[in-house]
Amino acid sequence: MKIGVIGLGRLGRIHTTNLVQHVPEAEVKILADPRVEETEEWGRNLGDFEIVADWHIPLKDPEIDAVVIASPTTLHGEMLKEAVKAGKHVFMEKPLAHDLETAKELFETLSNVSVKIQIAFNRRFDHNFRKIKSFIDSGKLGEVHLIRTTSRDPHLPDIEFVKKSGGIFFDFMIHEFDTARFLTGSEVVEVYAGGSVLLDPRIGEAGDFDTAYAMLKMENGAICVIDVSRKAVYGYDQRVEVFGSKGSARAENDRETNVIMSTEEAVCTDKPLYYFPQRYMKSFANEIEAFVESVLEEKPVSVGVEAGYRSILIARAADVSARENRPVRIAELL
Amino acid sequence: MKIGVIGLGRLGRIHTTNLVQHVPEAEVKILADPRVEETEEWGRNLGDFEIVADWHIPLKDPEIDAVVIASPTTLHGEMLKEAVKAGKHVFMEKPLAHDLETAKELFETLSNVSVKIQIAFNRRFDHNFRKIKSFIDSGKLGEVHLIRTTSRDPHLPDIEFVKKSGGIFFDFMIHEFDTARFLTGSEVVEVYAGGSVLLDPRIGEAGDFDTAYAMLKMENGAICVIDVSRKAVYGYDQRVEVFGSKGSARAENDRETNVIMSTEEAVCTDKPLYYFPQRYMKSFANEIEAFVESVLEEKPVSVGVEAGYRSILIARAADVSARENRPVRIAELL
Amino acid sequence: MKIGVIGLGRLGRIHTTNLVQHVPEAEVKILADPRVEETEEWGRNLGDFEIVADWHIPLKDPEIDAVVIASPTTLHGEMLKEAVKAGKHVFMEKPLAHDLETAKELFETLSNVSVKIQIAFNRRFDHNFRKIKSFIDSGKLGEVHLIRTTSRDPHLPDIEFVKKSGGIFFDFMIHEFDTARFLTGSEVVEVYAGGSVLLDPRIGEAGDFDTAYAMLKMENGAICVIDVSRKAVYGYDQRVEVFGSKGSARAENDRETNVIMSTEEAVCTDKPLYYFPQRYMKSFANEIEAFVESVLEEKPVSVGVEAGYRSILIARAADVSARENRPVRIAELL
Amino acid sequence: MKIGVIGLGRLGRIHTTNLVQHVPEAEVKILADPRVEETEEWGRNLGDFEIVADWHIPLKDPEIDAVVIASPTTLHGEMLKEAVKAGKHVFMEKPLAHDLETAKELFETLSNVSVKIQIAFNRRFDHNFRKIKSFIDSGKLGEVHLIRTTSRDPHLPDIEFVKKSGGIFFDFMIHEFDTARFLTGSEVVEVYAGGSVLLDPRIGEAGDFDTAYAMLKMENGAICVIDVSRKAVYGYDQRVEVFGSKGSARAENDRETNVIMSTEEAVCTDKPLYYFPQRYMKSFANEIEAFVESVLEEKPVSVGVEAGYRSILIARAADVSARENRPVRIAELL
Structure with missing residues (x-):
């Protein structure tokens, strides 16, 4: 299972690190972030990634099975819809959208799609x-x-x-x-x-x-x-x-x-x-592991679009x- | 300092016991409760008290300096006013009254009286x-x-x-x-x-x-x-x-x-x-001790009628x- | 049950206070300590005691049922033997004696006497x-x-x-x-x-x-x-x-x-x-209460001379x- | 820095996993254990290792910089001496040896060698x-x-x-x-x-x-x-x-x-x-990380042969x- 990560801020980096270190079943192939240089410097110690500025690239790559979206909230809606259209499974940072109208629209249009969409409410995976x-x-x-x-x-x-x-x-x-x-x-x-x-x-x-x-x-x-x-x-x-x-x-x-x-x-x-x-270190690892498992074993995700909405x-x-x-x-x- | 206790239910008994065991400066002289027999039986092991049914008796007794009122809430207002009229200091169980109107009237009429009135918010005396x-x-x-x-x-x-x-x-x-x-x-x-x-x-x-x-x-x-x-x-x-x-x-x-x-x-x-x-065992002892101290040392009480209101x-x-x-x-x- | 306390140092005072405040079945009648004046001053707030310098006085008093011995350790042995000879029950501060030889002698001679002898190992009465x-x-x-x-x-x-x-x-x-x-x-x-x-x-x-x-x-x-x-x-x-x-x-x-x-x-x-x-406040009250109970109900003490020895x-x-x-x-x- | 692991029992596996997941500066190249098949099966999910039965192989390999010795205690002495002779740094499971005589000999002969020898007293690296x-x-x-x-x-x-x-x-x-x-x-x-x-x-x-x-x-x-x-x-x-x-x-x-x-x-x-x-999960990761750091930065190890002895x-x-x-x-x- 090959993964692209969109948005390499604090949470995008946490998810990437967890995928590399704790989820051997998945391989992070592409990191997409307009801050290419910073991302390159950060990623160097972690692995060998394709680093691009344009978030459409992982969506177009036929090798990519799933994307992690950890971009600014205002971009969530558009990226999520594009990713689903491209047939990619999505691990989506919270909140689902920056306003209720967008969230509602996403909920209504994406509730029954065949790809997996997991919303990153990590506390559901916290040990306590x-x-x-x-x-x-x-x-x-x-x-x-x-x-x-x-x-x-x-x-x-x-x-x-x-x-x-x-x-x-x-x-x-x-x-x-x-x-x-x-x-x-x-x-x-x-x-x-x-x-x-x-x-x-x-x-x-x-x-x-x-x-x-x-x-x-x-x-x-x-x-x-x-x-x-x-x-x-x-x-x-x-x-x-x-x-x-x-x-x-x-x-x-x-x-x-x-x-x-x-x-x-x-x-x-x-x-x-x-x-x-x-x-929440462990919960971040647990949630992304659960997402990969849902995709690989074709099981429903534990936190879906409805939770986001x-x-x-x-x-x-x-x-x-x-x-x-x-x-x-x-x-x-x- | 001689004390009469009015109402010998659970809290009246706690206050009486604390006065006897922890407050050597005070002496409980009269216990007033319509359940005379039960009160007698209960009080026998604790000391030598005058036990009466009528709550007016301690108020009329010129030896009595202060009363503890621990009767049903609906009687609080009347008893408190009578006690103040009789010139007794009052340790008053909470709540001050059974309705806001009575409480307000008590607050307005009793805020500036010369006797001490302490409301029994015992948690203020709790160690924690x-x-x-x-x-x-x-x-x-x-x-x-x-x-x-x-x-x-x-x-x-x-x-x-x-x-x-x-x-x-x-x-x-x-x-x-x-x-x-x-x-x-x-x-x-x-x-x-x-x-x-x-x-x-x-x-x-x-x-x-x-x-x-x-x-x-x-x-x-x-x-x-x-x-x-x-x-x-x-x-x-x-x-x-x-x-x-x-x-x-x-x-x-x-x-x-x-x-x-x-x-x-x-x-x-x-x-x-x-x-x-x-x-709240210790807080009950502490609050009644503080009341006795306020009376004896002529200091303001720490919880007055306003708190009750x-x-x-x-x-x-x-x-x-x-x-x-x-x-x-x-x-x-x- | 009337009690004499011998030795009014820190522990003698704790036991006296506990008897007065927590053990209504017992009455402290005599306090014996060479520091008569200090003892008088200390005892004034607590009750009405006969205060004497000579520890033999409570032993000779026919009204006294039991003594608390809380004197310096070197006097323990002699006092204990005299008290037993005088037919008094004894609540004995620890240690039983200042040396093994005395302790052994006391154990051998006092194990089967008819009066109660309780050794004050208070921790046995601690809640924890x-x-x-x-x-x-x-x-x-x-x-x-x-x-x-x-x-x-x-x-x-x-x-x-x-x-x-x-x-x-x-x-x-x-x-x-x-x-x-x-x-x-x-x-x-x-x-x-x-x-x-x-x-x-x-x-x-x-x-x-x-x-x-x-x-x-x-x-x-x-x-x-x-x-x-x-x-x-x-x-x-x-x-x-x-x-x-x-x-x-x-x-x-x-x-x-x-x-x-x-x-x-x-x-x-x-x-x-x-x-x-x-x-150990509560344990001190508990142990002396247990002693009084043993005497009044003629039950064996829970900590006897053997424990001391x-x-x-x-x-x-x-x-x-x-x-x-x-x-x-x-x-x-x- | 390339590492061989000798002995793939419970602790050898813990060290190997930690090197792979937490120490990007080090690469595990060889796993040596007579239980080749089991080791192969276990290692498959973790990485691509050369798996051999003979513990001399990593010592002879000129690419190997350091070995982890996690074999049965009775083999510790011989392996440690051979590893040092071969110029390899050694991360040595405790105890250093199965008897005092061997431990003493190792201490005397190995205290001043130029390679790093760290004894795996992991609790020194425990957070508490x-x-x-x-x-x-x-x-x-x-x-x-x-x-x-x-x-x-x-x-x-x-x-x-x-x-x-x-x-x-x-x-x-x-x-x-x-x-x-x-x-x-x-x-x-x-x-x-x-x-x-x-x-x-x-x-x-x-x-x-x-x-x-x-x-x-x-x-x-x-x-x-x-x-x-x-x-x-x-x-x-x-x-x-x-x-x-x-x-x-x-x-x-x-x-x-x-x-x-x-x-x-x-x-x-x-x-x-x-x-x-x-x-002790974290301490195991910490200790092997410290070992790699000691080798790479040419710093003394924090737990040396003397501690083992x-x-x-x-x-x-x-x-x-x-x-x-x-x-x-x-x-x-x-």
């Missing part, structure tokens, strides 16, 4: 979250009543990034929305969301929040309470709790070591792993809710 | 919550951005109790509302709340929820996210997290022992302490919010 | 250690293979205390020796012990160690590995692990709160509870082992 | 142990007073393996001996060790122990207390504590997830990672101590 999911699926937690998720970044993003990000609900909390769907196996029916600007006034000037919350009511009666922050001084904080009629399972942060240090001042442990490349639908509802300060039903947006 | 408060006050957490509190009981209450309780926001979440005010030192400006009936349909038939959540927006910009449940199979779950610009402090549950047991099946610790008499105001806002499914501003209710 | 014991007794740990205990004080003792203490094995590690017997329910057959002077050279000049270790071979095949230190900068470190064929149970330190603080520097919790009056036998073996740098069999000393 | 070492080196723990290490396997080894293993001190506790030297940076001067047969009588019949302990006195005054067991039902238990004048650092076990599960029965976490390939010297002392039940000075064996 999967363990919680397995407790739910096995019935050990009983009926799910409540989900609480916390997500905090270790440092503020660049303000230019914030401006183009689509806002905290689309860019950041979208993982939480997918997690809620993943863990409950149920759909969101109503959202109440909001936020504050507590970290950097320029984020407010850009029309966004840096601290935000959301409450989701799920079809099955469960409630999901989310809080996120663009900056936690102690590092990347990624916690989930699922509370059900038979118990509660919660994922605490991972740390670099399990050393406990006791001194005159305090008893301390490591801080959480620094950021997503460290914290639905998470954007929830993000839009959250956005409307925050701006109008009222609960918003998903049905309003359909 | 106090430690978090001290981190906030010392500036170690920086500016407070978010508070998350979870409160879950170990078993369902009696359905008859639920019917008379005033509802989950007044009876249960009121502690969370006070905690939000206590920790942030700021007032609530808006509430969005809701709930589900997931545990027992009779609770729904009684017009109440068994699982509920609330989001509070505080005057200082902080957000408070609350979730509560009437039943967690693993015991009394009482956690708080405060996240600020310089760090995060969270209180985990207390357990009976710190033993870790590793077997072929798992690595396990104790469950949380069973229920409030175990979990404000928590009920928030509860009412939560109740309206849940029933009308919209955010409710506190100002609407003033 | 009792939980481990319950796991052993219920068979959950299977056959016990290994015990590891660590004991570290938060600060160095006064050098004058060290000189009179009998040495680290008699004064300090004796708790560990009793714990080994308590947990395994088996006798020590051989000891290898040693130590270093790493904290204060004056301890070495006094012929003692400040850091010490011991290995005990038990009759049932289990091994017990002990390490102790006179000073841990982070506080009182009290841990035990029991490893068996079906699992392992270990007691971690207790802390004042369960608050976790995450900052830019680290993720920290409280240090262990400061010292034995904090850490055997622990001193092991301490002697450890002392010989450390001085001669060889394993010493208990049988050598009988 | 390295963190503790960094605390020691930075002075944060002050002067080291005590080291406690626990090592327990998740299941009994094959009895045939035990018979050929050289005994629990040579085969198993040797890691602990190296850890003591690594962490303290000091040499052992005296050993007291012993053991029991508690798990399987056949281990006793083979003249070995299945449960063992050792106390090491270090030159710098520190004491090291070790306990090991051939079987812990709850999995691979690998803990180290270093206690010093300024604090204590301890490494707890690593687990697969950080999920906490609370149910009616208990609050549980994962068991420790199952066994050494899981628990000294650990065997301590193992011998432990063995003599256990058999003669007396402390044994290292100087006796030189």
